[in-house]
Amino acid sequence: MNKSKLGVAISQVLGVAVGVGLLPSAAMAQQAAPKAEEQVEVISVQGIRRSMETTIDIKKNEIGVVEAVSAEDIGKLPDQSIAESLTRLPGLAGQRVNGRVQVISIRGLAPDFSTTTLNGRQQASAGDNRAVEYDQYPSELINGAVVYKTSDVAIAGMGLSGTVDLRTIRPLAYGEQAVVFNLRGEKSSFDQMHPEVSADGWRGSASYIDQFADDTVGLAIGFAHMDTPTQVKHYKAWEWNTVDQALAGTENDEALGLVGQEVTAVARSQVRDGLMAVLEYKPNDQVHSIIDAYYSKFEQDEVMRGAMWFTNQWTGDGMEFLNPTFANFGGTEVVQSGTATNLRPVLRNDNNRRDDELKALGWNTQFKLDRWTLEADLSYSGSERDEMVLETYAGLAPSGSFDSIQFNLQPYGFPTYTPATDYTDVSKVQLSDPAPWGGWGHDGSIRYPHVKESVKAVELSGRYDLTDGMLGKHFSSFDIGANYTERSKNKLVDDNDLFLKNDRTPVSIDPSLLVSPTSLAFAGIPGVISYDILKTVDRYYDIEPILDTNRWNKAWSVDEEVLTSFVRLNLDTELFGRPLKGNIGTQFVQTDQLSSGFLASDYNPDDPATLTQVESGASYNDVLPALNLGLEVLDDQFIRLGLGKTMARPRMDEMRANITAGVSVDSRRWSGSSGNPQLEPWRAKAVDLTYEVYLEGTSYVALGAFYKKLDSYIYTQNFDFDFSNAPNNSNIEPVSPIGNMSRPANGQGGNIRGLELSMSLDLGQFYQPLDGFGFIGSQSWADSDIRPDGPSSGNKLPGLSDRVRDLTFYYEKDGFSARLNSRYRSEFRGEVVQLFATRGYTEVLADKQVDAQLSYSFQEGDLYGLTVLFQVNNLTNSPYTTRLSTLQENGGHFPEVYEEYGRQFLFGVSYKL
Numbered sequence: 001m002n003k004s005k006l007g008v009a010i011s012q013v014l015g016v017a018v019g020v021g022l023l024p025s026a027a028m029a030q031q032a033a034p035k036a037e038e039q040v041e042v043i044s045v046q047g048i049r050r051s052m053e054t055t056i057d058i059k060k061n062e063i064g065v066v067e068a069v070s071a072e073d074i075g076k077l078p079d080q081s082i083a084e085s086l087t088r089l090p091g092l093a094g095q096r097v098n099g100r101v102q103v104i105s106i107r108g109l110a111p112d113f114s115t116t117t118l119n120g121r122q123q124a125s126a127g128d129n130r131a132v133e134y135d136q137y138p139s140e141l142i143n144g145a146v147v148y149k150t151s152d153v154a155i156a157g158m159g160l161s162g163t164v165d166l167r168t169i170r171p172l173a174y175g176e177q178a179v180v181f182n183l184r185g186e187k188s189s190f191d192q193m194h195p196e197v198s199a200d201g202w203r204g205s206a207s208y209i210d211q212f213a214d215d216t217v218g219l220a221i222g223f224a225h226m227d228t229p230t231q232v233k234h235y236k237a238w239e240w241n242t243v244d245q246a247l248a249g250t251e252n253d254e255a256l257g258l259v260g261q262e263v264t265a266v267a268r269s270q271v272r273d274g275l276m277a278v279l280e281y282k283p284n285d286q287v288h289s290i291i292d293a294y295y296s297k298f299e300q301d302e303v304m305r306g307a308m309w310f311t312n313q314w315t316g317d318g319m320e321f322l323n324p325t326f327a328n329f330g331g332t333e334v335v336q337s338g339t340a341t342n343l344r345p346v347l348r349n350d351n352n353r354r355d356d357e358l359k360a361l362g363w364n365t366q367f368k369l370d371r372w373t374l375e376a377d378l379s380y381s382g383s384e385r386d387e388m389v390l391e392t393y394a395g396l397a398p399s400g401s402f403d404s405i406q407f408n409l410q411p412y413g414f415p416t417y418t419p420a421t422d423y424t425d426v427s428k429v430q431l432s433d434p435a436p437w438g439g440w441g442h443d444g445s446i447r448y449p450h451v452k453e454s455v456k457a458v459e460l461s462g463r464y465d466l467t468d469g470m471l472g473k474h475f476s477s478f479d480i481g482a483n484y485t486e487r488s489k490n491k492l493v494d495d496n497d498l499f500l501k502n503d504r505t506p507v508s509i510d511p512s513l514l515v516s517p518t519s520l521a522f523a524g525i526p527g528v529i530s531y532d533i534l535k536t537v538d539r540y541y542d543i544e545p546i547l548d549t550n551r552w553n554k555a556w557s558v559d560e561e562v563l564t565s566f567v568r569l570n571l572d573t574e575l576f577g578r579p580l581k582g583n584i585g586t587q588f589v590q591t592d593q594l595s596s597g598f599l600a601s602d603y604n605p606d607d608p609a610t611l612t613q614v615e616s617g618a619s620y621n622d623v624l625p626a627l628n629l630g631l632e633v634l635d636d637q638f639i640r641l642g643l644g645k646t647m648a649r650p651r652m653d654e655m656r657a658n659i660t661a662g663v664s665v666d667s668r669r670w671s672g673s674s675g676n677p678q679l680e681p682w683r684a685k686a687v688d689l690t691y692e693v694y695l696e697g698t699s700y701v702a703l704g705a706f707y708k709k710l711d712s713y714i715y716t717q718n719f720d721f722d723f724s725n726a727p728n729n730s731n732i733e734p735v736s737p738i739g740n741m742s743r744p745a746n747g748q749g750g751n752i753r754g755l756e757l758s759m760s761l762d763l764g765q766f767y768q769p770l771d772g773f774g775f776i777g778s779q780s781w782a783d784s785d786i787r788p789d790g791p792s793s794g795n796k797l798p799g800l801s802d803r804v805r806d807l808t809f810y811y812e813k814d815g816f817s818a819r820l821n822s823r824y825r826s827e828f829r830g831e832v833v834q835l836f837a838t839r840g841y842t843e844v845l846a847d848k849q850v851d852a853q854l855s856y857s858f859q860e861g862d863l864y865g866l867t868v869l870f871q872v873n874n875l876t877n878s879p880y881t882t883r884l885s886t887l888q889e890n891g892g893h894f895p896e897v898y899e900e901y902g903r904q905f906l907f908g909v910s911y912k913l
Contacts, residue, residue: 047072047073047812047817047857048072048774048810048812048817048819049697049698049762049774049812050072051069051070051071051072052070052698052760052774052776053697053698054068054070054144055068055069055070055144056694056698056700056760058070058144058146059692059700059702060636060638060692060694060700062146063570063581063582063583063628063629063630063640064148064149064150064151064152064628064640064642064688065148065149065150065640065642065688065690065704066146066147066148066149066150067089067090067091067092067146067147067149067758068089068144068145068146068147069085069086069088069089069144069145070143070144071142071143071144073180073910073912074143074169074178074180074207074209074912075140075141075180075182075205075207075222075224075910076140076182076910081100081101081134081135081139082134082137082139082142082145082166083100083101083102083103083104083134083135084100084101085139085145086104086134086145086147086164087101087104087806087823088776088778088806088808088821088823089147089778089806090702090704090756090757090758090778090779090780090806091106091107091149091754091756091778091780091782091804092104092105092106092147092804093105093799093801093804093825093828094825095111095799095830095831095844096847096880098230098232098266098268098302098901099230099232099874099880099899099901100135100230101134102133102134102135103127103131103132103133103134104134104164105161105799105800105801105828106147106149106159106161106162106164107149107161107162107706107708107752107754107780107782108161108752108754108782108783108784108797108799108800108801109160109161109752109797109799109800110131110797110798110799110831111131111132111799112129112130112131112648112651113159113160113161113648113682113799114131114159114160114161114162114163114164114648115130115157115158115159115162115163115164115648116131116132116134116163116164116165116166117155117157117163117164117165117166118137118165118166118167118168118292118294118360118362118381119165119166119167119168119292119362119364120155120165120377121360121362121377121379121381121457122156122157122379122381122455122457122485122487123358123360123381123455124358124381124382124383124453124454124455124487125383125453126298126356126358126383126384126385126451126453127385127451128451128491128652128653129651129652129653130649130651130652132164135270135272135298136272136296136298136356136358136383137166137274137296138205138224138226138272138274138296140182140203140205140207140222140224140274141168141205141222141224141274141275141276141294142166142167142168143167143168143169144167145164145165145166145167146164146165146167147162147163147164147165148162148163148165149162149642149688149706150626150628150640150642150644150686150688151624151626151628151642151644151645151646151686152626152628153566153567153568153583153585153586153587153624153625153626154461154479154481154566154568154585156457156459156483156485156562156564157483157485157562157564158587158624158646159646159648160646160647160648160681160682160683160684160708161648161708168220168222168276168278168292168294169207169209169220169222169278170218170220170278170280170290171209171210171211171218171219171220171278171280172211172215172218172280172282174209174218174220175211175215176209176211177209177210177211178207178208178209178210178912178913179206179207179208179209179912179913180205180206180207180910180911180912180913181204181205181206181910181911181912182203182204182205182206182908182909182910183202183203183204183908183909183910184202184203184204184869184906184907184908184909185200185201185202185906185907185908186200186201186202186203186228186229186904186905186906187199187200187201187904187905187906188200188229188230188231188902188903188904188905189877189902189903189904189905190231190233190900190901190902191231192231192267193231193265193266193267193303193518193519194265194267194303194305194515194518194530195515195516196267196269196301196303196515197229197231197267197268197269197301197303198229198269199229199231200229201226201227201228201229202227202228203224203225203226203227203228204224204225205222205223205224205225206222206223207220207221207222207223208220208221208222216281216282216283216284217279217280217281218278218279218280218281218282219277219278219279219280220276220277220278220280221276221277221278222274222275222276222277223273223274223275223276224272224273224274224275225272225273225274226270226271226272226273226274227269227270227271228270229267229268229269229270230266230267230268230270230901231265231266231267231901231902232265232266232267232268232899232900232901233265233414233522233523233899233900234262234263234264234265234266234304234306234897234898234899235261235262235263235264235414235415235523235897235898235899236261236262236896236897236898237258237260237261237884237894237895237896237897238258238259238260238261238262239258239259239260239884240256240257240258240259240332240334240884240894241256241257241259241312242254242256242257243255243256243257243259243311243312243313243321243335244313252324252326252333252335254333255326255333255334255335256332256333256334256335257311257312257321257334257335258311258334258335258409259310259311259312260308260309260310260311260312261308261309261311261415262306262307262308262348263306263307263308263417263520263523263525264304264305264306264307264308264348264520265304265305265306265518265519265520266302266303266304267302267303268300268301268302268303269300269301269302270298270299270300271298271299271300272296272297272298272299273296273297274294274295274296274297275293275294275295275296276292276293276294276295277292277293277294278290278291278292278293279291286367286368287365287366287367288365288366288367289363289364289365289366290362290363290364290365291361291362291363292360292361292362292363292364293360293361294358294359294360294361295358295359295360296356296357296358297355297356297357297358298354298355298356298357298358299353299354299355299356300352300353300354300355300356301351301352301353302350302351302352302353302354303350303351303533304348304349304350304351304352305347305348305349305350305518305528305530306347306348306518306520306528307345307346307347307348307423307520307525307528308345308346308348309343309344309345309346309405310343310344310435310436311340311343311407315344315436315437316436316437317342317343317344317402317436318341318342319340319341319342319343320340320341320342321335321338321339321340321341322338322339322340322341322404323338323339324337324338325337325338327411329411329894330411330893330894332894334409334894335409336408336409337406337407337408337409338406338407339404339405339406339407340404340405340407341402341404342402342404343402343403343404343405344395344396344400344401344402344403344434344435344436345395345396345403345405345419345423345434346393346394346395346434346435347393347394347395347423347429347528347529348391348392348393348394349392349394349529349530349531349533349536350390350391350392350533351388351390351533351534352387352388352389352390353387353388354385354386354387354388355385355386355387356383356384356385357383357384357385358381358382358383359380359381359382359383360379360380360381360382361379361380361381362377362378362379362380363377363378363379364376364377364378365377371464371465371468372462372463372464372465373462373463373464373465374460374461374462375459375460375461375462375463375481376458376459376460377457377458377459377460377461378457378458378459379455379456379457379458379459380454380455380456380457381454381455382452382453382454382455383451383452383453383454384451384452384453385449385450385451385452386448386449386450387447387448387449387450388446388447388448389445389446389447389448389449390444390445390446390447390533390534390537391444391445391446391498392431392443392444392498392533392536392537392541393431393432393433393434393435393440393443393444394429394430394431394432394434394509394529395429395430395432395433395434395506396421396428396429396430396434397427397428397429397430397506397508398430398506399430399432399434399506403419403420403421404419404420405417405418405419405420406418406419411894411895412881412895412898413879413898414522414523414898415523415524416523416524417523417524417525418524418525419525422526423525423527423528423529424517424526424527424528424529425529426508426509426511426514426529427508429508429509429529430506430507430508430509431443431500431506431507431508431509431536431540432500432506432507433504442497442498442499443497443498443499443500443504443541444497444498444537444541445495445496445497445498445546446496446498446537446543447493447494447495447496448493448494448496449491449492449493449494449554450490450491450492450493450494451489451490451491452489452490453487453488453489453490454486454487454488455485455486455487456485456486457483457484457485457486458483458484459481459482459483459484460481460482461479461480461481461482462479462480462481463477463478463479464477464478464479464480465477466478473573474571474572474573475569475570475571475572475573476570476571476572477569477570478567478568478569478570479566479567479568479569479570479585480566480567480568481565481566482563482564482565482566483562483563483564483565484561484562484563484564485560485561485562485564486559486560486561487558487559487560487562488557488558488559488560489557489558489652490556490557490558491554491555491556491557491653492554492555493551493554493555494545494551495545495546495550495551495554496543496544496545496546497543497544497545497546498537498541498542498543499541499542499544500540500541500542501540501541501542507540509529509531509536510539513531513532513535513536513539514529514530514531514532515530515531515532516530517529517530518530522900547608547609548602548608548609549600549601549602549609549660549661549662550660551609552597552598552600552609552611552658552660553597553598553600553656553658553660553673554658555597555598555658556595556596556597556653556656556657556658556675557595557596557597558593558594558595558652558655558656558677559593559594559595560591560592560593560594560649561591561592561593562589562590562591562592563589563590564587564588564589564590565587565588565589566585566586566587566588567585567586568583568584568585568586569583569584569585570582570583571583571584571629575631578631578632578633578634579631579632580629580630580631580632581629581630582627582628582629582630583626583627583628584625584626584627584628585625585626586623586624586625586626587622587623587624587625587626588621588622588623589621589622589623589624589647590619590621591618591619591620591621591622591649592617592618592619593617593618593619593655593677594615594616594617594677595615595616595617595655595656595657595675595677596613596614596615596657597613597614597615597656597657597658597659597675598611598612598613598614598658598659599611599612599613599614599658599659599660599661599725599726599727600612600658600659600660600661601660601661601662601672601726601727601728601729602662602729607729609729610727610728610729611727612725612726612727614657614658614659615657616657616677616678617677617678618677618678618679618680620680622645622647622681622683623645624644624645624646624647625644625645626642626643626644626645627641627642627643627644628640628641628642628643628644629641629642636693636694636695637691637692637693637694638690638691638692638694639689639690639691639692640688640689640690640692641688641689642686642687642688642689643686643687643688644685644686645683645684645685645686646683646684646685646686646708647681647682647683647684648681648682649681650676650679650680650681650682650714650744651714653675654675654676654679654714654744655675655676655677655679656674656675656677657674657675657677658674658675659672659673659674659675659726660672660673660674661723661726661739662730663728663730663732663734664732665732667735668732668733668734668735669734669735669736669739669740670721670723670726670734670736670737670738670739670740671739671740671741671742672721672723672726672739672740672741672742673741673742673743674741674742674743675743675744676743676744676745679714679744679745679746680712680746681712682710682712682713682714682749683710683711683712683749684708684709684710684711684749685708685709685711686706686707686708686709687706687707687708688704688705688706689704689705689706690702690703690704690705690756691703691704695765696762696765697762697765698760698762698774699759699760699761699762699765700759700760701758701759702756702757702758702759703755703756703757704755704756704757705753705754705755705756706753706754706756707751707752707753708751708752708753709749709750709751710749710750710751710752710786711748711749712746712747712748712749713746713747713748713749713750713786713788714744714745714746714747715744715745715747715788715789716742716743716744716745716789717742717743717744717745717747718740718741718742719740719741719745720738720739720740720741721738721739721740721741722737722738723737723738723739724737749786750784750785750786750787751784751785751786752782752783752784752786752797752800753782753783753784754780754781754782754783755780755781756778756779756780756781757778757779757780758777758778758779759775759776759777759778760774760775760776760777761774761775761776762774763775771813772811772812772813773809773810773811774809774810774811774812775807775808775809775810776806776807776808776810777805777806777807777808778804778805778806779803779804779805780803780804780805781802781803782800782801782802782804783800783802784796784797784800795829795841796828796829796843797829798828798829798830798831798841799828799829799830800828800829801825801826801827801828802826802827803824803825803826804823804824804825804826805822805823805824805825806821806822806823806824807821807822807823808820808821808822809821814859815856815857815858815859816855816856817853817854817855817856817857818852818853818854818855819852819853820850820851820852821850821851821852821853822848822849822850822851823848823849824846824847824848825846825847825848826846827843827844827845827846827883828843828844829841829842829843829844830842830843830844830882842882842896842897843882843883843884843893843896844880844881844882845881845882845883845895847878847880848876848878849873849874849875849876849878850874850875850876850878851871851872851873851874851875852871852872852875853869853870853871853872854869854870854871855867855868855869855870856868865911865912865913866909866910866911867909867910867911867912868907868908868909869906869907869908869909869910870905870906870907871905871906871907871908872903872904872905872906873903873904873906874901874902874903874904875903877900877901877902877903879898879899879900880897880898880899880900880901881895881896881897881898881899882895882896882897883895883896884896
């Protein structure tokens, strides 16, 4: 990759920025401010209605179609996290991970199709791909966010579905000194599940904002700490299949049986420290310079304990169903209850740890000379993630013993299991590999994923004022600029097996290593044995590296260089005597990408894979025109039209150069799978049309429609591939070097369309007795004919929910505030973590959550500035559920995962000096 481009660009920006500071102010004229963060100038917000006023101002004054959320006060967004606040916006939906919203889908497209920026700058992701994980950003340090739904050519890296710009406060715009403290205690409605993780938590923050030197220098500093636990009751059905041998002699021998299940209790400790600082300098109306710094350290420690077992006829253990009863689940007859015999449960004690570190630094300087407003922006964002994924197994003693478990399954909710054995009795349990078929071949595993990413960018732009020129009758200004961005991401997973010492001899656990048994009473199981996991591993296990192809398939790096240039004309005229504003412009995007990895093949999985390092890449260009128009058809009533071409870069794990290959014993033919470093982006044409009516204060109604035609989509495709360069470490002579390869490739796309309705109503404006009452709501509908796994597949587009709804009812008056919020998302195909620290898709069922909040702010006296708050999240204990398809032709479905997170109670105080 050409590294000289970045050095030249940086030197140019530094030269411009330093020069700005030395230019005499008398030589400069009035400044115009084109940067996105300059458009949010009103920061002094208090309460729900003041937040809505700021939000409506942003939405009303933007040229394109946007949604916005603003803080109610310093360090106080409407929700516990910025992600949850974003899900309240029309067309946005969140996916829960361990009970908390982590990633966002915009308009039915998966998180990979959107971009997240911080103060207008692209951010590195701690995840495996590009999608930002929003729990890395403390809500106390974010002053608001704007979601761009239509194309803006001045934004480099604009997402295909949209762009979320998180924004920190601007101290000079805030205009006064403020010192704010927030403190909240947190308690779960679930009891403590594991001794390592408390059921109680807390979070606190402090912010300081001030102005100096006759309001020419501004400073904002914020710190936020979070120590919050999550308690999860988890059940998973692995698979439903025919179990005719286990039902031999019954009239229902064609019924389906559950062939594998797990019941676990999960507790996760989450400790995060975030720091934000802004230094702003504006000596006059001509010069404006801002330095932003952001840092986040996030540590997560998850403990999982429970039991899992097979109930199928192929284990070789002679499993039978005694006294079975039958029921109809989703149109399919199943074994609902009975006793399963000859079982070998696997008792799990797992520990997963994850440490994330995120850094962001940006320097923006603007100045104006004559009609030119010039701007230079230099930024860096970096993230690093280190994980430990640890599994240990135990089973009945002596090894090879069996159990019988009574069961009663439910079509929805937790089943009930009654084992014949007391799994809390240390004398009846040993560390071992108790799985059927002679075991899994190891006694545990420990994996260490490591991901590191950096994003470096330099941007130079200029705006030329046309108001006094020939074109000034219709155009206000002309923009031109360029952004150069380098992105680099590396991933490596250190995979290891755990083997018991003394040639894998099952061993009883030293009682000194035991901790309190884990209750699984929510599924009928009184408890399972629990032990200090790390100390047990140190004492009883040997660690041996896994050197198979799977390990090397997860070792890759991707580097990108992207040069984005743009030109834009800004329209300010009239149509039929009504104000018409807009812009028309084009982005020119040049991309160079390169990936390195390994070509790995093996014949015997127990032997190390044979490796050859590979490197490949591609270069391509895109032209992305965009048009945005806003016509004020009546006073405070707007029609907005957006047209444009958009794109989203491929997932980085799909761009990896890695290839895994092998020769089949039976067919003597090559086969393999790989990434694709030559992947080009998803590309689409987009149309947006909205009608917006703005009433007084905090009231508005908007109706919008959108249509996206994806010209290309990335599918997993199978094709003939020449394996001549693949190492063959087997004694099998292939019949041909040509074999089947499975890898992601660009193919034809499809259509996605939808409607969005949103409104905010201050009811007191319409009926005086309702003064203080209000309503905020949105409803979105979307559908698509895109088949993400190929045209012949029936799988849905990841992230697409047919319906997304958010409703908030509030009362706010004389310092008292109360709100009730409900958000709903229909079923969708979501990406989740699966076996071996890999990611895959599952069908997530409809999700409805209800939150409530009460607060009181003292309006006078010694307690003026103090606010007390009580909040309940997940008021109805809404579960997280996924589903499995059956083998029947009627296409019935069964629940797969059923999880409950409990209610979250928070009590807090906020004090503003």
